[in-house]
Amino acid sequence: MTRPLVVAAAQLGPVAYDEPRASVVDRMTALLRQAAAHGVELAVFPEAALTTFFPRWAIEDEAELDRFFEEEMPGPETQALFDEATRLGVGFYLGYCELVRENHGKRRFNTSVLVDGGGHIVGKYRKVHLPGTAEPVAGLPFQHLEQAYFEPGDLGFGVWPAFGGLIGMCLCNDRRWSETYRVMGLQGVELILLGYNSPAQLPDHPEMNHLRTFHHLVGMQAGAYENGTWIVASAKAGPEGGVEMMGQSCVIAPSGEVVALSTTRGDELVACRIDLDATAPYKAFFDFAANRRPECYRPITDQAGATPPEGACK
Numbered sequence: 001m002t003r004p005l006v007v008a009a010a011q012l013g014p015v016a017y018d019e020p021r022a023s024v025v026d027r028m029t030a031l032l033r034q035a036a037a038h039g040v041e042l043a044v045f046p047e048a049a050l051t052t053f054f055p056r057w058a059i060e061d062e063a064e065l066d067r068f069f070e071e072e073m074p075g076p077e078t079q080a081l082f083d084e085a086t087r088l089g090v091g092f093y094l095g096y097c098e099l100v101r102e103n104h105g106k107r108r109f110n111t112s113v114l115v116d117g118g119g120h121i122v123g124k125y126r127k128v129h130l131p132g133t134a135e136p137v138a139g140l141p142f143q144h145l146e147q148a149y150f151e152p153g154d155l156g157f158g159v160w161p162a163f164g165g166l167i168g169m170c171l172c173n174d175r176r177w178s179e180t181y182r183v184m185g186l187q188g189v190e191l192i193l194l195g196y197n198s199p200a201q202l203p204d205h206p207e208m209n210h211l212r213t214f215h216h217l218v219g220m221q222a223g224a225y226e227n228g229t230w231i232v233a234s235a236k237a238g239p240e241g242g243v244e245m246m247g248q249s250c251v252i253a254p255s256g257e258v259v260a261l262s263t264t265r266g267d268e269l270v271a272c273r274i275d276l277d278a279t280a281p282y283k284a285f286f287d288f289a290a291n292r293r294p295e296c297y298r299p300i301t302d303q304a305g306a307t308p309p310e311g312a313c314k
């Protein structure tokens with residue numbers, strides 16, 4: 001048996017600080033048209049796809065910050081994306097920054113939605129693991145203020161029946177945490193969609209700079225293999241706001257192999273025909289129901305920090 005699905009990472013090159021939504025949406029619809037021409041059924045856009053990655057700046061003016069957020073999805077500026085995708089019959093994953101008005105206050109999340117080929121939202125996800133800091137750090141060439149601008153996601157790691165399989169979502173830094181994959185693995189996930197904005201260099205951790213691509217891939221490759229799932233990961237790439245953003249958009253097979261990889265730092269479609277049934281041998285190999293030992297995994301849900309045993313060297 002095969003369950004073929006043509007997927008694509010719809011990588012975006014740099015988005016300028018003042019680039020209007022309409023211009024970004026034009027670029028995205030161009031990628032969707034390319035996708036349709038290649039028979040793509042599901043295209044994956046990056047995290048915070050509609051704007052520049054603003055958490056690299058300390059923004060004190062609330063109205064200025066709000067400019068980067070969407071109160072509706074689709075809204076007046078994103079309806080064209082939904083309309084074109086529906087016309088083409090291409091589904092998509094979209095990362096965006098979500099503003100919720102609640103009890104006379106504002107809540108902000110780093111969010112993604114899964115949209116079917118008819119333009120209907122079938123799933124929504126809010127980023128769980130927020131990287132960076134809640135306050136600007138002096139001396140850095142750029143900031144990473146996600147902890148200032150967003151609340152941790154409150155929707156868990158969902159999985160939805162769609163596109164003939166079981167589809168999950170996560171965002172950027174979530175891909176570095178094995179819990180992300182396992183929670184979806186325990187729901188039988190077959191394809192994880194993931195958008196990201198990762199700087200190619202870490203000014204506060206220069207010792208890792210030469211390993212950035214390795215670290216980008218290694219967690220996803222392990223997560224795919226250990227849970228028997230495909231992954232499509234889509235980057236914001238190239239020089240944006242004075243920061244080089246890692247490209248390396250890719251498709252990873254349930255074997256853990258990278259089977260497609262972007263080659264540019266700009267808008268690029270990385271299309272790949274996958275077989276959702278290729279997940280089966282890996283799911284059978286690990287056979288969670290028979291072999292998992294949840295009684296030994298309690299610390300994973302009961303504690304956050306590492307607690308060395310009594311007598312450990314400090």
Ligand code: CDT
Nearest residue numbers: 131132144172173197198199
């Ligand atoms: N967007 C995002 O989550 N980026 C992080 C950068 C962390 S550097 C403070 C990442 O994991 O790539």
